Amino acid sequence: MNIILVTGGAGFIGSNFIHYILENHPDDHVINYDLLTYAGNIHNLDDVKENPHYHFVQGNITNRELVKHVIKSYNIDTVVNFAAESHVDRSILHPETFVETNIQGTLALLDVAKEMKIKKYLQVSTDEVYGSLGPGGYFTEESLIAPNSPYSASKAGADLLVQSYFETYGMNVNITRCSNNYGPYHFPEKLIPLMITNGVEKKDLPIYGDGENIRDWLHVKDHCQAIDLVLRKGKKGEVYNIGGHNERTNNQIVDLIVEKLGLSRELIKYVEDRLGHDRRYAIDPTKLEMELGWRPEYTFDTGIIETIDWYLANESWWKPLKERANLS
Secondary structure: OOEEEEEOOOOHHHHHHHHHHHHHOOOOEEEEEEOOOOOOOHHHHHHHOOOOOEEEEEOOOOOHHHHHHHHHHHOOOEEEEOOOOOOHHHHHHOHHHHHHHHHHHHHHHHHHHHHOOOOEEEEEEEHHHHOOOOOOOOEOOOOOOOOOOHHHHHHHHHHHHHHHHHHHHOOOEEEEEEOEEEOOOOOOOOHHHHHHHHHHOOOOEEEEOOOOOEEEEEEHHHHHHHHHHHHHHOOOOOEEEEOOOOEEEHHHHHHHHHHHHOOOHHHEEEEOOOOOOOOEOOEOOHHHHHHHOOOOOOOHHHHHHHHHHHHHHOHHHHHHHHHHHOOO
16 A cells, blocks of 8 residues: 655646546555646546545645645655646746746655655656657657756756755655646646637637647556556666657647537637747657556547547536636
């Protein structure tokens, strides 16, 4: 049995991970620690709030005394850190917020975890720390860190801190770096949920630049399974890349959604490109597959249709979020 502190557990990937743990490890206990910023939605976990193995605490990961209190109160032995500011556009406007949460927050968690002798600390990171790829090749765990946005720079800084706590203090840590996730409970400022929900509302479908930027798409449930494997079997101090082998241009993603929803292509609007917009990401997950036996269950073709159908069936979940965030 593990008693897991999941930071950022009300967010997209964090809430899916909590569902995964409670479904697949019924003896584990999960404490969800989340500040509930605009992207954190406690209603993502309404179906487990009465589960005696699940508890929620509202708090900021930079609050060391509260984190320490929670770890002591629940006898927590494992930390999985999802807590992060993650939207690249927002990082361009307010980089200081990303440094505070993603770097200072990670440092606070590491310090408390070290002091409280946590048995395992897992940092959930991103392939964006590697920067941009050309038309060929893949990011491996040996690829150089070369972030190009304030968001990815803050995540890279956090990763380096985690690695330093392994090298300096011998902490049992792992870092996972994933490609772009999609699936249920994804906050509708990101590409796939924004295109789906705008399409339902017959609003414009904005695409940055020429739309030929490429991302490697990974279903969030496959990501959660991989994190769980690393949590239980990952070698101390190692980094593991998690990718779906599903490269698509943004144009291809939007075209698929337009076709599925029966929309007019006149809704597609090309807008000024994002500053520092990386051209291509693609992950090589061979290490995770060979060492830990991970295999994704979803193909993109099945996963994206399931995701579109989820948003069509859950308008009451996403519509209030868009209204509050003034998304279009």
